[in-house]
Amino acid sequence: MSRRRSFQLALLLGPAVALVGLLFLFPLFGVMKQSLFSPGFTLESFAKLVNSPVAAIVMRRTFVLALTVTALCCVLGYPLAYFLATMSKRWRAFFLYLILLPFWISVLIRTYTWMVLLGREGLVNNALMGLGITDGPVQMLFTGFAVHLAMVQILLPIVILTCFASMVEIDPQLVRAARTLGATPFKAFARVFFPMSIGGAAAGAIICFILSLGFYVTPALLGGRRNIMLANLIDFEVHQTLNWSFASALALVLLAATLVLLGLFRLVAPERRLHG
Amino acid sequence: MELAGNGLAKGASVVFRGLRQVYGSTVALEEFSLEVAAGEFLTLLGPSGSGKTTALNALAGFIDATSGHIAIDGVPISDLPTEKRNIGMVFQNYSLFPHLDVLDNIAFPLRMRGLARRPARERAQTALDLVRLAEYGRRMPHQLSGGQKQRVAFARAIVFEPRVLLMDEPLGALDLKLREAMQLEIKQFQRQIGCTVIYVTHDQGEALTLSDRIVVMDKGRVLQVGTPKEIYDAPRTRFVAEFIGVNNVVPVARGADGGWVLDGVGPVAAAVPAESRYAALRPEILRAVPGGTGAVMGTITDVIFLGDVVRYAARCDAGGSLLFAQRREPGGGAHPIGDRVAFDIDPADIVFLPE
Numbered sequence: 001m002s003r004r005r006s007f008q009l010a011l012l013l014g015p016a017v018a019l020v021g022l023l024f025l026f027p028l029f030g031v032m033k034q035s036l037f038s039p040g041f042t043l044e045s046f047a048k049l050v051n052s053p054v055a056a057i058v059m060r061r062t063f064v065l066a067l068t069v070t071a072l073c074c075v076l077g078y079p080l081a082y083f084l085a086t087m088s089k090r091w092r093a094f095f096l097y098l099i100l101l102p103f104w105i106s107v108l109i110r111t112y113t114w115m116v117l118l119g120r121e122g123l124v125n126n127a128l129m130g131l132g133i134t135d136g137p138v139q140m141l142f143t144g145f146a147v148h149l150a151m152v153q154i155l156l157p158i159v160i161l162t163c164f165a166s167m168v169e170i171d172p173q174l175v176r177a178a179r180t181l182g183a184t185p186f187k188a189f190a191r192v193f194f195p196m197s198i199g200g201a202a203a204g205a206i207i208c209f210i211l212s213l214g215f216y217v218t219p220a221l222l223g224g225r226r227n228i229m230l231a232n233l234i235d236f237e238v239h240q241t242l243n244w245s246f247a248s249a250l251a252l253v254l255l256a257a258t259l260v261l262l263g264l265f266r267l268v269a270p271e272r273r274l275h276g
Numbered sequence: 277m278e279l280a281g282n283g284l285a286k287g288a289s290v291v292f293r294g295l296r297q298v299y300g301s302t303v304a305l306e307e308f309s310l311e312v313a314a315g316e317f318l319t320l321l322g323p324s325g326s327g328k329t330t331a332l333n334a335l336a337g338f339i340d341a342t343s344g345h346i347a348i349d350g351v352p353i354s355d356l357p358t359e360k361r362n363i364g365m366v367f368q369n370y371s372l373f374p375h376l377d378v379l380d381n382i383a384f385p386l387r388m389r390g391l392a393r394r395p396a397r398e399r400a401q402t403a404l405d406l407v408r409l410a411e412y413g414r415r416m417p418h419q420l421s422g423g424q425k426q427r428v429a430f431a432r433a434i435v436f437e438p439r440v441l442l443m444d445e446p447l448g449a450l451d452l453k454l455r456e457a458m459q460l461e462i463k464q465f466q467r468q469i470g471c472t473v474i475y476v477t478h479d480q481g482e483a484l485t486l487s488d489r490i491v492v493m494d495k496g497r498v499l500q501v502g503t504p505k506e507i508y509d510a511p512r513t514r515f516v517a518e519f520i521g522v523n524n525v526v527p528v529a530r531g532a533d534g535g536w537v538l539d540g541v542g543p544v545a546a547a548v549p550a551e552s553r554y555a556a557l558r559p560e561i562l563r564a565v566p567g568g569t570g571a572v573m574g575t576i577t578d579v580i581f582l583g584d585v586v587r588y589a590a591r592c593d594a595g596g597s598l599l600f601a602q603r604r605e606p607g608g609g610a611h612p613i614g615d616r617v618a619f620d621i622d623p624a625d626i627v628f629l630p631e
Contacts, residue, residue, distance in 0.1 A: 177371035179358040180336055182388035182436065188359075191384070195375045 028255075035248035045249035055233070055250065062230040063257075065144075065219075066212035069151045073159040073208050076152070078201055081163035085170075096164075103157040111218045114150040115141060118222070142224025150218050155211060159204040166200020167193075206265040210258050230254055287315040287472030288349040288439035290335065295344035297330050297496075304330040306496045308344065312474060314439075317466055319475045321483040322493035323519075328476045330496075332442050335474065337361055348440060359388070364433035364471070368445040370425040372417040378404065378428050379413040385436040403435040404428075406465065423454045430462070434469055441466075443475045447482065459485050480520045484508065492516050514629050517556040522587070524557040524598050528628065540596020542572040546623030554629040559587060561625035562600035566611055568618035574598065576615045586610045590617060 035045050049055050080099075084092055102110065117123045118140040125137040140146055170193060178188035216231035223229070228236070230250060237247035295308035305327040312318045320328035334341045337358035345354050353361050372381050382400035387393065397413075404410055407427035417425060426446060433441055446462070447455045463486055466473050477483055483490045484504040492499045492507060492515075500507060500516050511517035517525050528548060531537040536548040538555055548555075564574075574590035577597070587601045588611065598619070604610070611617070 171369070171371065173367055173369065173371045174373060176336075176338060176358075177365065177367060178373075178384070178388075180361075180363055180365040180442075181385035181432065182359045182362075183384075184357075184359055187388060191387075192373055192375075196373075 031248045031251055034244055035246075035252055038245050045245040048246055049249050049253070058228055058230055058233045059253070061227075062213060065147065065151075065229065066209050066215075069148060069155060069212045070159075070205050070209045072148070072152045073156050074201060074205050077156055077159035077204065078163050078197075081160045081167055082197075084160070084164050085167035086172075099157050099160055102153070107154055108217055110154055111150055111221050114146060114153075114222055118146050118149075141222060142227070144223065144227055146222040147219050147227055150222050151212060151215060154218065155208045158211070159201075159208050162204030162207065163197065163201050166203070167197045170196050203265060206261055210261055213254060213257060286439070286470050289314045290440055290472060290474065291347045291350075292331065292335075293345055293347075295331065295334060295341050295346065297327070297334065297339065298342045303496050305334070305341070308496075308498060310491060310498065310501070312472060314349075315470050315472055317463070317473045317475065317486060317488045319477060319483040319487040319490045320493060321477060321480060321490050321519075323478055325495070326478075326493040327496035328478075328491075328493050329444060331493075332444055332474065332476050335361075335440075336363055336365055336442055362436075362438050362440075364436070364438035364441040366426075366429050366433045366441070366443045366446045368448045370417075370429040370449075372420075372425055372428060372432075374417050376417075377413065378409070378415050378417070378420070381417065381428060382432045382435050384432065389436060400431070400435060403431040406434075406468070407431045407461075422450050423458060426450065426458060427461075430465065434465070434471065437469075438471060440472045440474065443473060445477055446475075447477075447479075455482070462486065484520070492519065494519075510627060511556060512629065513631050514554050514556075517554075517627065517629060522559055522599060522601075524559065524562075525554050525629075526557070526596055528552050528555045538596075540594050541592050541598065541619075542594050544621075544623060544626065546626055546628075549628050549630070551630045552628035553631060556627040556629060557598070557621065558625070559599045559601035561622065562598060563620040563622075564588070564590070564600050564602065564617040565620060566615055566617050568620075570618035570620060572619040572621065574617055574619060576611055576613050576617060579610050579613060581610060592619075 036042070038044065084095055084099075087095070115122075119125070120137040120139075120141070122141070124140065125134075128134045128138060129136070174192050174196075175188045178192045179185070183191060214231050215229060216235065219227055219229040220232050220235075223232075231254070234247045234250045234254075237243045237250065290310075290312040292308050292310045295305055296303070297305040308327065308331055310318075310331075320331060322328045330339070333339045335346055337353075337356065341354070345352055347353060348361070348363075372378075373384065376384065379397045379400045382403050383391075383393065383396035386396035386399055391399075401410070401413060404413055407430055409424060409427055409431075412420065412424065412428075417428070420428065429446070443462075447458050450458060459482060475483075475486060484507075487504055489501060489503055490507050491501050494515055500512050502510070507516065507520055511520065511523075514525055517523050526541055527539040528544070529537055529539060531543060536544050536546070536552075538544050538557075544555070572592060572594075574592040576588050576590050578589035580587040580589075584604060585601050586604050587599060589597055589599055591597050600619070
């Protein structure tokens with residue numbers, strides 16, 4: 001590489017590298033140090049993490065929630081993406097717009113909207129009582145149901161769009177070819193379209209899962225005290241108990257889980273295989 | 277089920293009757309009737325928009341023709357879905373499944389017919405041997421060259437012994453040299469397996485090389501059906517005369533003395549059918565005599581060196597221009613631009629066209 005070229009590279013990459021280093025990596029090292037030194041090297045926080053029943057419960061709950069939300073997003077999102085990828089181009093733009101619309105509204109606002117909808121005096125309860133389906137208000141806010149519902153609504157566009165992106169890459173001629181070779185419409189889908197789109201679906205699922213793991217606002221506002229997630233626990237340890245060392249250890253667990261998943265993501269989505 | 281290559285597999289006849297396909301206000305196919313004999317290699321030839329791919333898609337079941345019907349071996353197939361028609365198809369872009377290796381691609385139609393993976397792959401290997409890619413079974417499609425992909429697509433389309441094989445511009449994406457080599461191979465493969473082939477192309481040279489019969493199409497209509505020789509030697513319309521090979525097409529009219537005149541060329545002594553409007557003169561029927569004298573004289577304006585043949589463009593004294601060709605003697609030269617030539621035309625070689 002010529003000197004001039006390296007200079008150009010440094011100029012182009014420099015600001016981004018500096019920003020990531022200064023505002024992300026540096027604080028991250030701080031967090032690591034926080035969890036391992038107090039003030040001398042100690043594994044006390046990690047020992048507490050392993051022994052603490054609260055941490056275990058919250059971690060399990062967080063992973064189960066992330067898994068459920070991801071599964072729901074895939075089950076709902078994949079058919080929608082298929083629908084989008086196979087429809088005429090003109091309608092596709094319209095429906096994509098509809099899917100993206102809520103995506104442009106902040107998560108906080110969407111969460112508040114769910115509070116308005118699901119509250120005791122909310123739209124849903126008023127409708128249920130007005131129609132005579134229930135006598136009294138149904139407890140929806142501050143339940144796991146509300147958290148699931150809102151998170152699926154927030155994350156669904158991401159899954160739809162990643163699935164869609166891989167589906168529009170699939171040559172429709174391949175499905176036709178499968179038909180001439182004796183495949184019924186279902187088999188042509190199952191043996192050709194599905195395996196070719198599964199990479200995109202897996203990518204969407206992993207992104208969805210990673211984002212779910214770190215969800216904070218939605219469980220905090222819609223889940224109530226019984227639905228505390230990992231991010232909320234970290235916040236609690238930072239703000240309420242001031243146990244920063246323990247909070248840092250929790251944060252590192254979250255980070256490690258995310259990195260492992262990203263590694264998995266590289267394994268399930270080998271680009272060469274998908275777009276030969 | 278025996279694998280193709282043993283001469284047992286035989287093609288089926290295909291009959292199109294009054295097929296018509298309309299998209300909105302455009303007619304893609306009009307009154308398309310055709311009988312394809314069992315084991316025949318038939319080519320649908322025409323420019324884009326001529327309806328040839330529409331006819332193929334109707335046979336494959338990708339579209340429902342607006343009206344008309346199709347039968348294979350006398351059995352109507354219009355109500356059968358694509359997968360029940362037992363038709364092999366090779367696409368221009370090969371359409372190999374990118375997530376399956378070569379053997380699984382070829383085994384796909386066998387798997388769809390209920391064969392287990394191992395025997396399916398074994399038979400796929402036999403088909404792969406036929407197209408001379410025996411060693412390539414475990415490659416992924418993206419690891420193959422264009423010609424190799426084409427052969428795999430061919431193997432996949434014939435491994436289940438379809439009685440009709442459709443090929444939609446299968447060589448369109450290959451370069452010229454490879455295309456010519458593949459034409460010969462396709463012809464050989466077809467002779468070995470004996471199935472009926474319906475081949476779609478816009479390349480007239482390819483059609484002449486491969487076909488038992490050619491169907492020339494334009495704007496959704498069949499213009500002429502015939503053997504390559506018939507189509508080449510006796511075109512019935514101006515479009516066919518100009519589309520196939522190189523041709524001089526000139527208007528004919530009655531001269532002042534009541535005799536027939538080739539416009540811009542000269543009088544013609546042939547017995548001209550009354551309704552003739554054009555005359556087609558192949559370059560090779562024009563015998564040009566350098567330095568000679570005759571009824572039709574011209575001056576060479578261009579020399580196109582083709583190797584075995586030299587093609588010339590000449591301006592006739594009457595104002596029209598003619599292409600003529602001369603076989604080149606080994607090591608011989610060509611006439612220079614500006615040379616005078618006399619044309620000696622055998623009237624029996626001229627093809628008169630009513631439209």
